[in-house]
Structure formats: structure tokens, C-alpha cells
Amino acid sequence: MIKIGSPLPTHEFTILTDEGKTTATSEQLFKGKKVVLFAVPGAFTPTCSNSHLPGFVVQADRFKARGVDTICCLSVNDAFVMRAWQQHQNADAITMLADGAGSFTQALxxxxxxxxxxGLRAQRFALVAEDGVVTALKIEAxxxxxxxDAETLLQLV
Structure with missing residues (x-):
């Protein structure tokens, strides 16, 4: 299991934006950056949609003010679902990472x-990574x- 001091695994993500479909490697997403990454068991699920993602959307400016380059939301869903959820939640400030087969989540x-x-889902968690190395990690029971949640992670960046 990933822990503080561990490097984030190598992975290639498919991301959908207004410009269309693109891919981004974990190196492109995390190298040389301070990143908050939180994971949810599923897009459009009650706690994820009512509390977890909205908290990060509301606090995005505070994270940026504390030096966070990117806020990423990870879920074992496909990129189309993640994009639809992003639009539904007005979450343009969040980079939605689709882990369709769950391979990144499993590597963590x-x-x-x-x-x-x-089926296979992510445990609910959040972490801070600097230059691709985990500096803070919170895993839910x-x-x-x-x-x-966003408030807890704000205290760790």
C-alpha cells in the first residue's frame, strides 16, 4: 500500500475536456508539481456527489493560494462518466482522472x-504529492x- 514517502505509480490516464480526448501520464501530472489527489468510490454516488467532490470545488482557490498546482479526482470509472460528472458538478477546477480498469488504484x-x-472500486482517500512523492495521506475507514475531505487536506498542504 502507498504510504508517505512513496512515489506515485506510473500510469497513463485518459482525460476528456472541452477540447476533446487526451492522455496524460503520471509524470506529466505530478512531476515538479504539488498535487492534491482524492479518490472516490464512484462518480454520481451520494457522498461523492453531495460532499466529497463539492468540497474540493469550493476550496479550489484556497488550495491554489497554498501552492497546490493541481487538484485531481480519481475514480474507477471511464473518462466519459468522469467528464459528465465534472460538468454536472461545475468542477472545471478539478482534473478528473478516470481509472477505468482500476489499475492505478490497485497499484496504490x-x-x-x-x-x-x-465491482472493483477505489477506497475513499486523499493525498498530497510533491514532485510525484506522497507527503500526506488520509485513508477513510x-x-x-x-x-x-477538502478542509482536512487544506491543513496538510
């Missing part, structure tokens, strides 16, 4: 199997949303 050691409910 933070995948969970929800069985028939949805199952079914909880207490330590990976």
Missing part, C-alpha cells in the same frame, strides 16, 4: 471489491467520510 494498494454492487 487502495482498491476494494464491492462485489455485485459495483470503510463507509466513512471523515479524513479525506
Amino acid at each position: 494498494g487502495l482498491a476494494k471489491d464491492t462485489g455485485e454492487f459495483g 470503510p463507509g466513512k467520510f471523515e479524513v479525506s
Whole structure:
């Protein structure tokens, strides 16, 4: 499992924007940058849509003021779902990272199997990475949303 001091795994993400489909490697996203990365079990799910993502949208300017270059939201969903969710949530300040097969989430050691409910998903967590190395990490207990929220992460950047 990823821990403080660990480098983020190598991965290539598909990202959809107004300009269309593009790819970005973990090196392009994280190298030489201070990044907040939070993960949700699924786009359009209640806690993710009502609290987790909106908290980062509302606090985006405060993160930027504290030197954060990019705020990323990770989910085991495809890029089309992540883009639709981004638009639905007015979350243009957030880089939506689709981990369709869950391979990045698994490489982090933070995948969970929800069985028939949805299959492989990300555990709810948030981290700060500087130059691709984890400097802060908060992992939620199952079914909880207490330590990976925007307010908590603001205290760690």
C-alpha cells in the first residue's frame, strides 16, 4: 500500500475536456508539481456527489493560494462518466482522472471489491504529492467520510 514517502505509480490516464480526448501520464501530472489527489468510490454516488467532490470545488482557490498546482479526482470509472460528472458538478477546477480498469488504484494498494454492487472500486482517500512523492495521506475507514475531505487536506498542504 502507498504510504508517505512513496512515489506515485506510473500510469497513463485518459482525460476528456472541452477540447476533446487526451492522455496524460503520471509524470506529466505530478512531476515538479504539488498535487492534491482524492479518490472516490464512484462518480454520481451520494457522498461523492453531495460532499466529497463539492468540497474540493469550493476550496479550489484556497488550495491554489497554498501552492497546490493541481487538484485531481480519481475514480474507477471511464473518462466519459468522469467528464459528465465534472460538468454536472461545475468542477472545471478539478482534473478528473478516470481509472477505468482500476489499475492505478490497485497499484496504490487502495482498491476494494464491492462485489455485485459495483465491482472493483477505489477506497475513499486523499493525498498530497510533491514532485510525484506522497507527503500526506488520509485513508477513510470503510463507509466513512471523515479524513479525506477538502478542509482536512487544506491543513496538510
